[in-house]
Amino acid sequence: MYSFKYQLAKSVADASAFVAKNSDAKLLAGGQSLIATMKLRLSQPSDLVDLGALAELRGIKVAGNTVTIGAMTRHAEVAASAEVKKAIPALASLAWSIGDRQVRNMGTIGGSVAHNDPAADYPSAVLALDATVTTNKRKIAADQFFKGMYETALEPGEIITSVSFPCPKRAAYMKFKNPASRYAIVGVFVADTGKAVRVAVTGAAPCVFRVAEMEKALSAKFAPESVASIAVPEKGLNSDLHAKADYRAHLITVMAKRAVAAAL
Amino acid sequence: MTVKVSMSVNGKPVSGEVEERTLLVSFIRETLRLTGTHVGCDTAQCGACTVVMDGRAVKSCNMLAMQAEGAELVTIEGIAEPDGTLHPMQEAFRQHHGLQCGFCTPGMVISAIDLLKNTPNPTEREIREQLDGNLCRCTGYHNIVKAIAAAAQTGGGVLRR
Ligand SMILES: Cc1cc2nc3c(=O)[nH]c(=O)nc-3n(C[C@H](O)[C@H](O)[C@H](O)COP(=O)(O)OP(=O)(O)OC[C@H]3O[C@@H](n4cnc5c(N)ncnc54)[C@H](O)[C@@H]3O)c2cc1C
Ligand code: FES
Ligand code: FES
Numbered sequence: 001m002y003s004f005k006y007q008l009a010k011s012v013a014d015a016s017a018f019v020a021k022n023s024d025a026k027l028l029a030g031g032q033s034l035i036a037t038m039k040l041r042l043s044q045p046s047d048l049v050d051l052g053a054l055a056e057l058r059g060i061k062v063a064g065n066t067v068t069i070g071a072m073t074r075h076a077e078v079a080a081s082a083e084v085k086k087a088i089p090a091l092a093s094l095a096w097s098i099g100d101r102q103v104r105n106m107g108t109i110g111g112s113v114a115h116n117d118p119a120a121d122y123p124s125a126v127l128a129l130d131a132t133v134t135t136n137k138r139k140i141a142a143d144q145f146f147k148g149m150y151e152t153a154l155e156p157g158e159i160i161t162s163v164s165f166p167c168p169k170r171a172a173y174m175k176f177k178n179p180a181s182r183y184a185i186v187g188v189f190v191a192d193t194g195k196a197v198r199v200a201v202t203g204a205a206p207c208v209f210r211v212a213e214m215e216k217a218l219s220a221k222f223a224p225e226s227v228a229s230i231a232v233p234e235k236g237l238n239s240d241l242h243a244k245a246d247y248r249a250h251l252i253t254v255m256a257k258r259a260v261a262a263a264l
Numbered sequence: 265m266t267v268k269v270s271m272s273v274n275g276k277p278v279s280g281e282v283e284e285r286t287l288l289v290s291f292i293r294e295t296l297r298l299t300g301t302h303v304g305c306d307t308a309q310c311g312a313c314t315v316v317m318d319g320r321a322v323k324s325c326n327m328l329a330m331q332a333e334g335a336e337l338v339t340i341e342g343i344a345e346p347d348g349t350l351h352p353m354q355e356a357f358r359q360h361h362g363l364q365c366g367f368c369t370p371g372m373v374i375s376a377i378d379l380l381k382n383t384p385n386p387t388e389r390e391i392r393e394q395l396d397g398n399l400c401r402c403t404g405y406h407n408i409v410k411a412i413a414a415a416a417q418t419g420g421g422v423l424r425r
Contacts, residue, residue, distance in 0.1 A: 001285045001287075002285070003265075003283065003284065003285050004284060004285060005265070005284060006267065006284040006328065006330050008330075008333070028328075028331075031326065031327050031328065031331060032308070032326060035287075035326050035327060035328065036307065036308055036326060038285075039306070039307070048284075048328075050330070050331065052331060076320070080382070099397070100311070100396045100397025100398075101321055101375065101378060101379065101382075101394060101396075101397050102308075102311060102314055102321050102322050102323045102375070102397045103308070103323070103326075103397065105320035105321055105322050105378075106320075106322050106323075106326070106327060180309070181309075182396065
C-alpha cells in the first residue's frame with residue numbers, strides 16, 4: 001500500500017470540505033472495498049478521511065412508509081434489524097447475503113452505494129425500490145444515481161448521509177453467487193410498489209440496470225411465467241472467467257423468475 | 265510519518281507508533297507480537313486474521329490499525345481463562361479434532377464464537393453457511409462443524425471480556 005495521511009472526520013461538513021479541496025483525498029467508511037484496492041496499489045489516495053466516528057451517519061429509522069438507513073450503517077446491522085425485516089424483508093436478506101460475517105461487520109451501505117461495484121448487491125435494491133440517496137448537498141433519485149462502472153452522480157466532496165427506501169407491497173432479491181467471493185454473478189431485485197413494478201439487475205453488466213420489458217410484463221401480471229420468455233440481449237453484458245455473457249443473459253431470466261416467485 | 269494508535273487488546277491497554285498505512289494485523293503481530301492471529305491470504309478471503317473488535321468478528325488484514333483506535337479487541341490469545349483453562353470453543357475444537365495443521369484455527373475459533381453469539385442454536389447447515397468467511401486449507405470442515413455444534417451446548421458463544 002502506498003503511504004497516505006489519515007484523519008478522523010469530526011463532522012460531515014469538515015470531511016466534505018477537505019475532500020472537495022484535496023482532489024486525491026478519499027473518504028473511508030468500512031474500508032472493505034477501499035483498503036483492498038489500496039493494497040493492490042490500484043488506488044493511491046493522498047489522504048484518508050475516516051467517517052467512522054460520525055454517529056449521525058449511523059442508524060435505521062422507519063417513518064410511515066419509508067425505511068431510512070444511515071450511510072455508515074453496517075451490512076450486519078441491516079441484516080439483523082427487526083424493523084427492516086418487518087418493513088422490507090428482501091432488503092434485510094440482501095444485506096445478509098453480502099460477503100461473509102466479517103465483511104458484514106465492517107462494510108457499510110454508504111460505502112457500497114458510493115463504490116458502485118458492478119457486482120455489488122445494494123445498488124440493485126436502491127434501483128428496484130426507487131430509493132433516494134441523500135447527501136450533504138441534495139437528494140438524488142435512484143434512476144439518476146448510478147452512472148456506470150464504479151461511477152455515480154456524486155460530486156467531489158459529496159458525502160452520502162443516508163439512503164431512504166419506500167416500502168414496497170412485495171419484493172425479493174435472488175442472487176447467483178460467485179462461490180468464492182460471494183459477489184453477484186447475476187442478482188435480480190424485483191419490487192412491486194403497488195403502482196408499478198421495477199426490476200433491477202446487478203452483476204451482469206458494467207453497472208446495475210433496469211429491464212423495462214420485464215417491468216411491463218410484471219405490471220400486467222405479477223407471476224414468474226410473465227418473465228419466463230423475456231431474455232436480455234447478451235450484447236454489453238460482462239464476459240469473464242466466472243461466466244460468459246450468454247450465461248449471464250440466461251441467468252437474468254432465471255433469477256428474475258425466482259425473485260418473482262419468492263415475492264409472491 | 266508515524267502516528268500513535270491506542271486500543272485495548274485482551275483487556276490490556278496498548279499503544280504504539282505506527283505508519284498510517286499499517287494494517288491492524290501487522291500492528292497485532294509485529295508491534296504487539298501476538299502471533300496467534302494469522303495471515304493466510306492478505307486479501308480478505310480466508311479469515312485466518314479474524315479478531316473481535318468491539319464485539320464483532322472482523323478481518324484484521326482488511327482494515328487499518330487506525331480504524332481500531334480506542335476499540336476493545338480480543339485475539340485468540342485472550343479467550344482462555346487466566347489459569348489456562350481453554351475457552352469452550354477451543355475445548356470443542358480439541359475434543360472433536362477440529363484442526364489438522366492448525367493454521368486456520370485461530371480465525372475459525374474467533375469466527376465460530378461470533379457465529380454462536382448471533383445464532384445460539386445453529387443447524388449444521390447454518391454453521392456451514394455462516395462459516396463462509398473462513399477457509400481451511402486442510403479442508404477439515406466436517407470436524408470444525410462438529411466442534412461448533414458441540415460448543416453451542418457448552419457456552420461457546422460467550423467471551424469472558
Ligand atoms: C471478501 C469480501 C467479499 C465481499 N462480498 C460482497 C458481496 O457479496 N456483495 C457486495 O455487495 N459487496 C461485497 N463486498 C464489498 C463490501 O460490501 C464493502 O463493504 C462495500 O463495497 C464498501 O463499503 P465500505 O463501507 O467497506 O466502504 P469503503 O471501502 O470504505 O469505501 C468504498 C468507496 O466508497 C466511498 N465512500 C464510502 N462511504 C461514503 C459516503 N458515505 N459518501 C460518499 N462516498 C463514500 C469511499 O471513498 C470509497 O471510494 C465484499 C468485500 C470483501 C472484502
Ligand atoms: S489473512 Fe485476512 S482474510 Fe486471509
Ligand atoms: S487445519 Fe490446516 S488450514 Fe485448517
